[in-house]
Amino acid sequence: MKTAIVTLTAGGAALGRKLAEGFPQSDLFVHAKFLRDGNREKPIEGNFTVFIGEIFSKYTSLIFIMAAGIVVRSIAPYLRDKKTDPAVVVMDEKGTFAISLLSGHLGGANNLSREIADFLGATPVITTASDVNDRIAVDTLAMLHHCTIEDFKEATKITAHIVNGEEVGILSSIPITMPLPSNVSLLKAEDMHGVNIKGLIYITENEVQHLIPCDKVVLRPKNLIVGLGCRKGKEKDEILGVITEVFQQAGLSINSIKQLATVDVKKEESGMIEAAEALGVPLCIVSREEISKIEDQFAASSFVKETIGVGAVCEPAALISSKKGSVVIGKKACKGITIAVVKEGEEVYGNRCCRD
Structure with a gap:
């Protein structure tokens, strides 16, 4: 800073x-x-x-x-x-x-x-009222857990409920690592029936279905890594279009993308560089040597293997650049672009090997 x-x-x-x-x-x-x-x-x-x-x-x-x-x-x-x-x-x-x-x-x-x-x-x-009253504000919760807030007006409403001592719930797909005041509770979707709360905070990379009538705000954790491969010369808009389509089909939020990842031979691919810039995330570069160690875990292309020396790109690149991640969307090919999505494990870490 x-x-x-x-x-x-x-x-x-x-x-x-x-x-x-x-x-x-x-x-x-x-x-x-x-x-x-x-x-x-x-x-x-x-x-x-x-x-x-x-x-x-x-x-x-x-x-x-x-x-x-x-x-x-x-x-x-x-x-x-x-x-x-x-x-x-x-x-x-x-x-x-x-x-x-x-x-x-x-x-x-x-x-x-x-x-x-x-x-x-x-x-x-x-x-700030939340601090002097030993409460939490939604923007503090978001900042400490590396989330973006989808609607700041709704966040202000939820913070007001918390500061005023009213009951607020949190439904989260990531661990909450900060102490919560007595009027803020961690909930599970299956336990929502009959819950009486004034506000609900969703922390999730998934599409949200509102479960009960109350004020709501959605926080998006930065926990999804998009692995990419593409033919030479693919433009930014084509790449972004494929990412958007895949995310919509899977019910995932683009706001939860932490970084893009690809193989080292694509590090100068302008379409990928510009797509990462448009999303406001890093483009992480993974070496073919690293990919070769785990490529046998994924479906490989003999053509790609002959061309660049490894037969799989998007899935291993995303997995390697994650921390204890898991594949949530396996390799999909569209218009000369391949894409896979990995979700970070609970031990989320800073970006290494990222293109500044």
Whole structure:
């Protein structure tokens, strides 16, 4: 996570230097007249609001050491929505308080405030209702389990039920790894008859069938890996079309795709690269050497074997790039494109061997 530390006074610059020691991935911006180290520190020159506009979207979090009023007025022109705005934390130059000002949950400002407080011995100031009442918010639940939220308005309704102490249920296809408040219960589909709840959170890669009349929100875990093979020259739209068709037939959500995977000889295939970019996921490259170790587990093509040295691509590529995954859709061929889908095991891990 790239962080900008922004200061305007001599005292703020001194605290900023100390803070930067604990956040090595940060850039320290200091008013030009207080600049000390031109190699490590960056000067703030010209109109401050214009300067903020230049850096606002370049960082995932911004720490301001100055009055909160200055920060509010300076960031106001650049605010979009909580799905994309960076985390904003405000500190006084004595380092007494670390105030979570913007994007507390999805942006991570609440956690950043706590981290700053732990490092400096400050007091974190967090005002989100779910946090101060020891509840959970739907966006926090989504963030901690690497899920996307399908409808933020519905998520707000469910969070309100939780904060107000009303009963909410969770139906999840993945393990829930965080403690839940007493009014939030893990449920099973077979136990839903007669359940009296105000809201229901679905966490699933599958098509959702609403089971009872109440407020609902759907979270999509990033737990599906799409293995791909294709003839040379296949375009992005063709590949996306096949993926969409296969997912619709299987009742799966494209929003649950974690990554695409293919064999190393296809690493420069522009259609695959562009399809991954369009989906906002990595394209993971698997070597033929790795595939050769498990290709006998899958139906092989003698033509493909003669052409690239291995007889199977989409299924082994997806399986190898997963963590303890299992095949949920075996190889399907359509219009010169082969596709398979693997679901991650419970031990989901970060992407290795991914094309940046």
